Amino acid sequence: MIRQLLYRSGQLHEFTGPDMARLLLQARTFNARHGIGGMLLWQDGLFMQLLEGPAAAVDALYARIASDPRHCEVRLMVRAERTAPLLPGSHMAWCEAPLDGEALEFEGLETDSQALALLESARSDRVAAAMRDFLHGAPVPIGGLGCARVMERVL
Numbered sequence: 001m002i003r004q005l006l007y008r009s010g011q012l013h014e015f016t017g018p019d020m021a022r023l024l025l026q027a028r029t030f031n032a033r034h035g036i037g038g039m040l041l042w043q044d045g046l047f048m049q050l051l052e053g054p055a056a057a058v059d060a061l062y063a064r065i066a067s068d069p070r071h072c073e074v075r076l077m078v079r080a081e082r083t084a085p086l087l088p089g090s091h092m093a094w095c096e097a098p099l100d101g102e103a104l105e106f107e108g109l110e111t112d113s114q115a116l117a118l119l120e121s122a123r124s125d126r127v128a129a130a131m132r133d134f135l136h137g138a139p140v141p142i143g144g145l146g147c148a149r150v151m152e153r154v155l
């Protein structure tokens with residue numbers, strides 16, 4: 001069995017393209033070493049991330065991510081056990097919405113089209129559905145006193 005976590009959060013740090021590329025490189029190196037897969041999504045100042053892998057490693061990584069000051073209002077949406085990962089072999093896929101990519105915030109970062117296709121095709125999977133909704137711009141209710149920037153964007 002593997003653990004699957006899905007959370008969402010609001011961006012606090014002003015990430016540039018190179019900042020985000022560095023974060024992804026660091027995440028992919030660590031995650032590959034610990035057998036953790038998943039996908040990081042970004043949409044207008046909000047993150048959603050899927051983490052899948054050995055239970056102890058996923059829980060420990062989530063605890064570290066949740067205390068990262070570069071984002072806030074980290075809300076766990078799903079914590080489940082599965083026999084197989086939703087996104088096998090992906091150590092941290094990336095996708096930025098909107099999917100038409102007209103005005104990319106993080107130039108130079110490539111959407112993982114294989115992971116995206118898997119999300120789009122997993123018709124009855126509720127985690128895939130939540131991720132698809134996020135990428136297609138469904139509103140994410142998020143806010144709070146510690147999260148002024150995100151509040152601004154949502155209001």
Ligand SMILES: Cc1cc2nc3c(=O)[nH]c(=O)nc-3n(C[C@H](O)[C@H](O)[C@H](O)COP(=O)(O)O)c2cc1C
Pocket residue numbers: 023026027028030031040047049061064065066068070071092
């Ligand atoms: C939105 C977001 C997603 C992240 N995802 C990962 C990840 O998948 N794997 C990882 O090792 N670090 C990830 N990080 C970075 C961690 O929060 C943390 O900075 C990193 O693990 C280094 O931790 P340390 O400074 O305690 O050594 C993420 C950070 C943010 C803001």
